[in-house]
Every structure is written in structure tokens, then in C-alpha cells.
Amino acid sequence: MENKSVFIFEAGQIGNYLLGTAIQDPEKNTYAEAMQKLNIQFSDYEQMLWSSMMKGKRRMAFIDAALALKDPNNNTRRKIFTMLAILEASPNYTSYFLSRKFSIFYLLKIIVVGIRAVARVVVGMVIVKNIKRKCS
Amino acid sequence: MQLTHDYIIVGSGATGAIAAHSLIEAGVNVAMLDVGIEDEQYKEIIPNKDFISIRKEEKQQHEYFLGKQFEGIPWEMSKVGSQLTPPRNFLTRFAEKYIPFESDSFKPMESIAKGGLGGGWGLGCYVFSKPELEAIGLKESEMMKAYEAVAANIGISGAKDDGSPYCLRDLQNVMPVSELEQNLNGVFSAYDKQKNSLNSKGVFLGRSALALLTKEKDGRSAVQYKDMDFWSDKDRSSYRSWMTIDQLKGRPNFSYHKNCLVLKFVEHNAGIDVIVKRTDTNEEQIFTCKKLILAPGVLGTARIVIRSFDHKKDQLPVICNPYCYIPTLQWRMLGKEIEQNKTSLGQLVLYLDEKKDNFDVGMAALFSYRSLLLFKLIKETPLNFADARIIMQYLQSSFTIAGIHHPEKGSSTKFIRMMKNANTFTGDILTGQYILSDQEIKTNELRERKIRAALRKLGCQPLKTVHTPHGGSIHYAGTLPFNSYGEEFTLYPNGKLAGTKNVFVADGSGFNYLPAKGLTFTLMANAYNVAKNALKNE
Ligand SMILES: Cc1cc2nc3c(=O)[nH]c(=O)nc-3n(C[C@H](O)[C@H](O)[C@H](O)COP(=O)(O)OP(=O)(O)OC[C@H]3O[C@@H](n4cnc5c(N)ncnc54)[C@H](O)[C@@H]3O)c2cc1C
Numbered sequence: 001m002e003n004k005s006v007f008i009f010e011a012g013q014i015g016n017y018l019l020g021t022a023i024q025d026p027e028k029n030t031y032a033e034a035m036q037k038l039n040i041q042f043s044d045y046e047q048m049l050w051s052s053m054m055k056g057k058r059r060m061a062f063i064d065a066a067l068a069l070k071d072p073n074n075n076t077r078r079k080i081f082t083m084l085a086i087l088e089a090s091p092n093y094t095s096y097f098l099s100r101k102f103s104i105f106y107l108l109k110i111i112v113v114g115i116r117a118v119a120r121v122v123v124g125m126v127i128v129k130n131i132k133r134k135c136s
Numbered sequence: 137m138q139l140t141h142d143y144i145i146v147g148s149g150a151t152g153a154i155a156a157h158s159l160i161e162a163g164v165n166v167a168m169l170d171v172g173i174e175d176e177q178y179k180e181i182i183p184n185k186d187f188i189s190i191r192k193e194e195k196q197q198h199e200y201f202l203g204k205q206f207e208g209i210p211w212e213m214s215k216v217g218s219q220l221t222p223p224r225n226f227l228t229r230f231a232e233k234y235i236p237f238e239s240d241s242f243k244p245m246e247s248i249a250k251g252g253l254g255g256g257w258g259l260g261c262y263v264f265s266k267p268e269l270e271a272i273g274l275k276e277s278e279m280m281k282a283y284e285a286v287a288a289n290i291g292i293s294g295a296k297d298d299g300s301p302y303c304l305r306d307l308q309n310v311m312p313v314s315e316l317e318q319n320l321n322g323v324f325s326a327y328d329k330q331k332n333s334l335n336s337k338g339v340f341l342g343r344s345a346l347a348l349l350t351k352e353k354d355g356r357s358a359v360q361y362k363d364m365d366f367w368s369d370k371d372r373s374s375y376r377s378w379m380t381i382d383q384l385k386g387r388p389n390f391s392y393h394k395n396c397l398v399l400k401f402v403e404h405n406a407g408i409d410v411i412v413k414r415t416d417t418n419e420e421q422i423f424t425c426k427k428l429i430l431a432p433g434v435l436g437t438a439r440i441v442i443r444s445f446d447h448k449k450d451q452l453p454v455i456c457n458p459y460c461y462i463p464t465l466q467w468r469m470l471g472k473e474i475e476q477n478k479t480s481l482g483q484l485v486l487y488l489d490e491k492k493d494n495f496d497v498g499m500a501a502l503f504s505y506r507s508l509l510l511f512k513l514i515k516e517t518p519l520n521f522a523d524a525r526i527i528m529q530y531l532q533s534s535f536t537i538a539g540i541h542h543p544e545k546g547s548s549t550k551f552i553r554m555m556k557n558a559n560t561f562t563g564d565i566l567t568g569q570y571i572l573s574d575q576e577i578k579t580n581e582l583r584e585r586k587i588r589a590a591l592r593k594l595g596c597q598p599l600k601t602v603h604t605p606h607g608g609s610i611h612y613a614g615t616l617p618f619n620s621y622g623e624e625f626t627l628y629p630n631g632k633l634a635g636t637k638n639v640f641v642a643d644g645s646g647f648n649y650l651p652a653k654g655l656t657f658t659l660m661a662n663a664y665n666v667a668k669n670a671l672k673n674e
Contacts, residue, residue, distance in 0.1 A: 018522050030198055034206045065520035072518070078211050080521050085209045085511045089198035094191045096525065097510045099533045102471035110530050117523035124520075 007032035010054065014083040017057035017064075019096055023087070030086050038082065040075050045135045049076050052131060059127070065117060066124030141167040141391075143670070144410055144425040146398045146440070147643070148172060149252025150656050151663035152431035153380035154286060155642040156390065158667035159429075165389045168381070169423065171248035171415055172394030173230055177204060178223035184370045187363040187507050188476045200367065201509060210512070221366050221508070224256040234397055234415060234561050235436060242552075242570035244456065244607040246435055250394065251378030253433070253610060254656070256366075258482055259347040259374055260501060261292050262653035263305040265494035271545075271649035273618030273629060274662060282661035284309055290375040290660070293350040298331075299342015301494060302487045302653065311350045313343050314359055317478035319504035319536060322468050324484060326594045338490035339590045344483055344501065347375035347657075354383070361477035363507050374481075396421070399562060400443035401428055403636050413562065427670050430633070431642040431663060434612040435552065438645070439566060441616065441625065441633065442554045449625050451553045452615040454568065455650050458542040458580055459609035462500075462588065463516075464596035469534035480507045482539065488586055498583040499652040500538040500591075536596045540587055541652040542580045546614050547573065570606035611655050613647035631666030642666040 011031035015023030042050060049067075053060040053076060060080070067074045088097045142165040145152050152168065159166045178200050183190060190197055202208045203222030210219075220227060227247045235246055247253045263283050266276045287309035294304045295313035304310060316324060327334065327341040334341070349358050356372040356379070369376055384390040395416040402409045410423045430437045438452050482501035489497045505513065510528055513535070517524040552568040572580070588598045619626045622634045627646035633639040642663035644655060 018525065020522075026195070034202075034209075037205055061520055061522055064522070068520050068524075069518050073212065077521070081211070081511065081515060082206065082209055084514065084521050084525070085202055085206075085509070086198060088509055088511050089201040091192055091195060091197070097529060098188070098191060099472070099474045099506070099529065101473040102530055104471075106471060106530065110527055113523050113526045117519045117527075120520055120523070 004032045007035045010035075010079065011083060013054055013057065013060065014080050015087060017060040018080070018084055018087060019093065020057075024092055027086055027090050027092065030090075031083050034082050034086065035079070040078055042075055045132065046075050048131050048135055049074070049128070050079075052127065062120050062124035062127050064124070065120035066128045069121055070125075070128070140407075141165055141423065141425045143167070143427050143429065144169060144408075144423055145429045145431055145642075146170070146410070147252060147430070147432035147436065148250050148377060148381050148392070149247070149431060149433060149643070150254040150257070150377050151643040151659050152429075153251070153254070153377040154289070154660040154663040155429050155431055155667040156384055157289060157380055158664050159671065160384055160387050160390050162671050163389065164671065167391045167393060167423065167425070169393050169396040169398050169410065169412060170250060171230070171234060171397050172250040172392075173226055173248055174250050175223060175226040179368070182223060182364070182368040182370065185362070186360075186476060190364075220256060223367050227253060227256050230415075235439065236557075236560050236565045237435065237568070238565055239568040239570070241605075242454075242456070242568040242607050243605040244435060244568075244612060245610050246433060248397070250381060251376055254377030257656060258501070258654070260482060260485070260654040261287075261294075261345040261347055261657035262303045262651070263307055264651055264653065264658050265301075265305070267493065267495040268649070268651045271495070272647045272658075274658075275629070278665055279658070279661055282664040283307060283657065285664055286657065286660045289380075290347050291349045291353045291356070292345055293348050294345035295343040297342040298335075298340040299344070299485055299487065302340065302489070302497060302499075303342065303345040303485065307345075310345070314346065314348055314350050314479060314483065315361065316343070316483055317504060318472070318475055319466065319469055319533065320484045320502055322466055323502060323536060323594050323596060330593050334590060334593060337586070337590070338488055338492060339586075340487045340489065341594075342485060342487075344481070344485045346481055346483070348479070348481065349373045359479060361479055363478050363480055365480045366507055393423075397562070398432065398440055400440055401639060402444070403639065408638060427638040427640070429640045429642050429667065429670060434615050434643055434645050435566060437641055437643055438552055438615040439554065439562075439564070443564070445624060445635070447554065450555070451551050452625060453546045453617065454550055454552050454570070454612065455544050455546045455614035455647070456550075456570065456607055457544045457609040457611045457650050457652060458572065458606065460540050460584065460601050460603040462538045462540065462584075462591065462601050463599045464536050464538060464591050465531065465599060466534045466536045466596045468595055471530055472533040474504070474506050474533050478504075480504070486538070486587065486590060488583060488590070490586075496543045497652055498540065498542060498587060500540045500587050503537045503539065505532065505535040505537060538587065538591060538596070540584060541609055541611070541654075542583060543652045544650045545648070546617075549573070552615065611650055613644035613650050613655065616641060616645040617648050618646040630669040631662070632669070640666050640670045
């Protein structure tokens with residue numbers, strides 16, 4: 001069983017990747033509790049992916065994007081998904097999840113985000129391929 | 137220990153509850169045997185507030201939205217019941233242990249909870265048409281009275297519109313319809329404009345009849361539009377079978393026995409022995425009665441009957457509606473804020489009745505998406521989670537989901553089979569096979585195509601069609617088909633089990649056909665009649 005401080009660190013990294021903001025302690029603690037209960041196990045390959053993701057939010061975004069397309073049930077994504085659920089179920093971050101009246105210009109943002117998401121897949125594929133090669 | 141009762145009812149689900157209510161009203165003595173799992177974790181901790189207020193204010197909301205063991209964060213949806221929210225998870229708890237089922241092609245959801253599957257049903261009520269009732273093996277004249285009696289008991293709201301011939305028909309005991317939420321209101325307005333062209337293709341849209349109170353009744357309040365319908369029953373406006381059980385518990389001629397897993401019955405001259413294996417002590421116990429009414433759900437009844445007839449037959453037919461759902465984008469709702477007060481229930485239903493004879497009608501219940509939380513939708517996209525969140529937050533208000541049920545009848549490739557298995561609690565296990573013929577698959581695909589076309593006309597762009605494994609519709613029937621010849625493993629039309637003197641079946645075991653429309657209101661009406669029939673030769 002990994003110790004709590006590792007999970008707290010992971011929670012900060014994932015939260016920052018998901019919402020682009022520093023995450024508060026209660027959500028980090030909830031993530032640690034979830035990890036202890038869910039006990040998600042990594043293969044060697046997943047462990048290498050995870051170590052790479054922990055280097056920063058951009059790397060996490062690239063790898064997550066590639067996996068979302070090619071290997072959506074990868075356990076590294078399960079950790080990110082768990083944090084996403086925890087953030088949604090917290091009053092501190094509801095504004096990131098609840099519907100609201102968006103201005104028409106917001107549609108432009110959505111288009112930019114869509115393009116970025118595709119670009120992230122391309123870069124992510126290269127990183128994931130590299131890690132796979134190193135692993136085998 | 138020996139206990140003697142006039143009537144024993146097995147099961148506290150929708151059918152057992154209604155049968156018990158009829159018998160108690162008639163003044164006879166009734167004991168109900170049930171496993172009776174209850175929610176002990178969540179009921180008390182969910183605040184009596186609306187969804188948005190909870191989301192904005194409650195620090196501990198993750199305990200019930202995600203579950204105390206984080207079981208509400210589904211990763212692989214392979215487990216039966218994984219689509220239920222944590223506070224509804226108790227519905228399927230321990231089913232694997234006490235009533236195991238194994239199959240590659242059939243994944244039914246079963247419950248041993250107090251109130252059965254009715255603790256989480258979607259409340260959709262349908263009065264079946266005459267041809268549908270005939271195909272099932274039920275008499276319209278008897279059923280219409282029973283529908284009225286059940287509606288008066290549980291409380292049903294609905295409207296007279298193009299959908300009425302398919303759900304309310306001429307039902308009198310109906311409360312005013314609930315307020316329609318914005319998302320579905322968009323679809324309803326579009327229907328008004330496209331009505332003639334849609335009707336000519338056999339497509340009709342109407343407000344759902346729901347077992348939802350819009351006026352106070354028997355201490356239950358009218359719907360409060362808190363959008364917590366999938367999480368809690370605080371206002372008791374939704375009918376749940378356990379409410380009837382709680383109400384009956386106050387009556388002197390009713391006793392409720394939990395932790396009682398009924399294995400089988402033995403009928404003899406003096407009465408009927410009901411053999412129970414207790415789930416709290418693992419001990420066997422015998423209850424005796426004059427008349428027995430089985431209502432443990434279609435598969436539960438099959439288990440008990442096969443054992444009671446000494447496995448003379450191990451294989452029985454089964455029917456289950458094929459089901460799929462289609463997430464669609466309703467453009468007119470893009471980027472809008474979802475209103476605070478609404479319900480999450482399927483308030484609109486689309487019917488496909490090409491022959492216009494109210495038989496073999498296809499059905500799609502329409503839902504919006506919010507209270508099941510955004511993260512589950514985000515997971516369905518092929519995008520990285522961070523970008524998907526931004527996009528889905530924008531699209532959220534425009535999602536309209538169509539849940540499609542197909543009408544269904546039995547065939548030789550759809551069956552259940554009981555096998556001995558020394559490793560299980562009961563020493564046996566139910567297995568099964570559910571395979572549709574190529575022709576059935578083609579017919580269903582064609583129906584889905586037509587429904588997708590109708591949705592497009594209504595301004596809802598289908599994104600994909602998701603087929604759930606057989607069993608996913610949670611509508612089961614047909615294991616002991618109705619007939620009048622008295623063959624073993626069939627039911628007489630009055631609900632009596634052939635080969636017995638005083639054993640009746642109140643659930644859907646006898647139904648020879650399943651319309652696409654939800655069966656539960658008809659199950660309850662039939663249970664009402666079966667109880668009356670059991671009383672007849674008192
Ligand atoms: C999420 C969901 C949504 C649904 N939506 C709709 C809808 O909108 N419209 C609709 O028509 N239907 C709907 N349904 C289906 C509906 O819930 C069922 O058709 C109905 O509840 C079946 O009732 P029943 O009494 O036959 O059996 P069950 O509900 O299965 O009840 C069986 C009872 O028997 C007991 N039992 C089982 N075995 C034994 C045993 N051996 N000994 C003692 N007790 C036993 C159990 O404890 C339970 O109390 C839905 C179901 C679900 C889960």
C-alpha cells in the first residue's frame with residue numbers, strides 16, 4: 001500500500017491538470033481515501049506511463065489524450081477519472097461542472113479546445129509509443 | 137419452528153406488495169416472507185434539498201454521490217446493477233450470493249431488497265391495449281378494473297394527449313401531469329410543429345404516465361421538483377413498493393418476516409409447507425399456510441417452482457425486452473443553463489405504431505441528463521478528461537437520451553436452466569441463454585432506425601446507439617406461460633400454478649408476450665387480480 005503523501009501529491013498533480021488550478025486539501029484527502037479503498041494496481045507499463053504523467057500537467061494531458069483514443073480503460077486513466085469525480089462532487093468546484101448560460105463566444109472556445117484535444121492525441125501517441133518501446 | 141398463516145406471500149416487490157394490500161383489505165391474515173435487504177448507509181445522510189443546492193452547499197456530498205466505498209465511480213460497467221446510484225445499490229446487494237445467476241448471453245438484474253426492484257424503478261406506467269393483453273393471456277375486462285384499483289392505491293399522474301392511447305387509455309384515477317422540464321419541452325414543442333408528418337409515419341409523442349404524485353396523498357407529498365429522483369425518496373412523491381409494506385406493517389392481520397429466503401413449498405392435505413433458509417442464521421425454517429402466493433419476481437418464482445416439482449423440468453422459457461439507448465444532441469438547448477427545479481424522470485415517451493393497431497409498438501422514453509453527474513458522460517468521449525470536461529459542460533444542457541424498448545415474445549433460444557451447484561447458498565444456480573433470431577435483430581434494427589429518424593425530426597441529433605446485454609431492460613416474463621390446460625410448469629389464467637391446489641403466482645411468470653411499454657403497472661394490476669382470485673374460494 002502506497003503511503004498517503006504519495007496520493008496527496010498525485011491528487012495535486014491530477015487536479016491541476018483537470019481544472020488548471022491548485023486543489024484544496026479536502027479533495028486531496030478524499031482522493032487519498034479513494035485510492036486506499038479502490039487499491040488500483042498498475043502493470044509495469046502502466047507504472048511507467050504514470051511516472052511520466054506525474055512529471056507535469058502537459059505530459060499528463062498528452063498521455064491521457066492518446067490513451068483515451070487507444071486504451072481508454074488503462075488504469076492510469078482510472079486514477080484521473082476518480083479525481084474528476086471527486087472534484088465534481090465537491091462544492092468548491094461545482095462551477096466547473098454545472099451547466100450555465102454560456103455566451104455565443106464560448107462556442108469559439110469549445111472549437112479551440114476541440115482542436116487542442118486532437119493535437120494532444122498526436123503528441124501523446126509519440127510519448128506512449130516511446131514508453132511502450134522502453135517497457136518491452 | 138412451525139408457524140401457521142392463512143396466506144403467505146413470497147416477496148415484497150411491486151407484485152407482492154399489491155397482492156398483500158388486496159388481501160389485507162379483504163381482512164384475511166397474511167404473512168410476507170422476504171429477504172428484505174434495506175439501505176442502511178445513505179437514507180439518513182442525503183439532505184432534503186434540491187440537487188443544485190446540495191451541489192453548491194454540501195461538503196460531504198461525495199459520500200452519497202460517489203458512494204462510501206467510491207462504488208459510484210463506475211470503471212467497467214460489466215457488473216449487474218453497476219448502473220444504479222450508490223443509494224440505490226442496495227437493490228442488488230447480496231443477489232449474487234443468495235440468488236446466483238450465470239450466463240454469457242443473458243444478464244438479468246434481480247433484487248432481494250425490501251420492495252424489490254420497485255425501489256428504483258423509473259415509474260413509467262402503461263395500460264396495455266386489448267391486443268397486447270390478449271397476447272399476454274389476460275382478459276381486458278378484468279384488467280381495466282384492476283388498473284383503476286392500483287392507480288387509486290399508488291397514485292399516477294399523466295395527461296390526455298397523443299400518447300394517451302398507449303399509456304393511460306381511459307384510466308380515470310389520474311392526477312394532473314407534472315411540470316415538463318425545459319429540455320423535454322423543446323422536444324414537445326418541435327413535435328407540435330412536425331405532428332402531421334410524424335403521425336403519418338406512425339410516430340406519436342406524449343407525456344408519460346408516471347407513478348408520481350402531483351397532489352398530496354396518504355401522507356406522501358406532491359413532487360417537489362428537487363431533481364434527486366435517482367438518489368433519494370425524501371418527499372415520497374415517487375411510488376416505491378416498500379411504502380406499501382411499511383403501511384401494511386401497521387395492520388394487525390399482516391406480518392412481515394425478513395431474512396427468509398424461500399427455497400420451495402410442499403403441498404399436502406392439511407395445507408402448504410413453505411421451506412425457508414434464513415439468511416441471518418443459515419438455518420432452515422418451515423412456515424405453513426392454507427394458500428401461497430408467489431411473487432419473488434419471474435426468475436425467483438422459477439427457482440422455487442423447479443425445486444418444488446423436484447426438478448421434473450430444469451429448463452423454462454423466458455422473455456425480456458431488448459433494450460438500447462441513444463444519446464442525442466438537441467441543438468436548441470446548446471449552452472443553456474438547466475433550471476434548478478425539475479425532475480430527472482422520463483417525462484416524454486415516443487411511440488412507433490406503424491400499423492396503428494396498438495400492437496408491437498416500439499417505445500422510446502426521453503430523459504435529459506444532469507443529476508447522474510457529468511463525469512460519467514465525460515468518460516464516454518474519446519477525448520482527454522480535461523478537454524472533455526470543458527466541452528461536455530457546454531453540451532450538457534442539450535443532451536436528450538432516448539431509452540428504447542422493443543416488444544418481445546419467447547422462442548426456443550431464450551431460456552433459463554437450473555443446475556445443481558454445491559458451492560452456492562441454496563445448492564443450485566440459475567443459468568440461461570438469450571439469443572435473438574436474425575429476423576428479430578433485423579426487425580429491431582429497422583425500428584431503431586425509424587426512431588432515430590423521428591428524433592432527428594424533433595431536433596435531436598443521435599450520437600450513437602448503445603445496445604445493453606440482454607437482461608438490461610429489467611423487464612422479465614414468460615417462465616410459466618398462461619394456458620388453460622393445466623400442464624405442469626404453466627399457470628391458469630387466474631394465476632393458479634398448474635399441478636397445485638392452492639399455490640398462486642402474482643408476478644409476470646405467466647405473461648406470454650412483453651409489449652415494449654413498461655410492464656410493471658400491468659404486473660401490479662395482475663397481482664391485484666390474482667389476490668382476488670385466491671380469495672374467491674375462501
Ligand atoms: C432502474 C429501474 C427502472 C425501471 N423502470 C421501470 C419503468 O419505468 N416502468 C416499468 O414498468 N418497469 C420498470 N422497471 C422494472 C420494475 O422495477 C419491475 O418490473 C418490477 O419491480 C418487478 O416487480 P416484481 O414484484 O415482479 O419483482 P421484484 O421487484 O424483483 O421483487 C421480488 C421480491 O421478492 C423477494 N424475493 C426474491 N426471491 C425470494 C425468495 N426466494 N424468498 C423470499 N423472497 C424472495 C425480493 O426480496 C423482492 O422483495 C425498472 C426497474 C429498474 C431496476
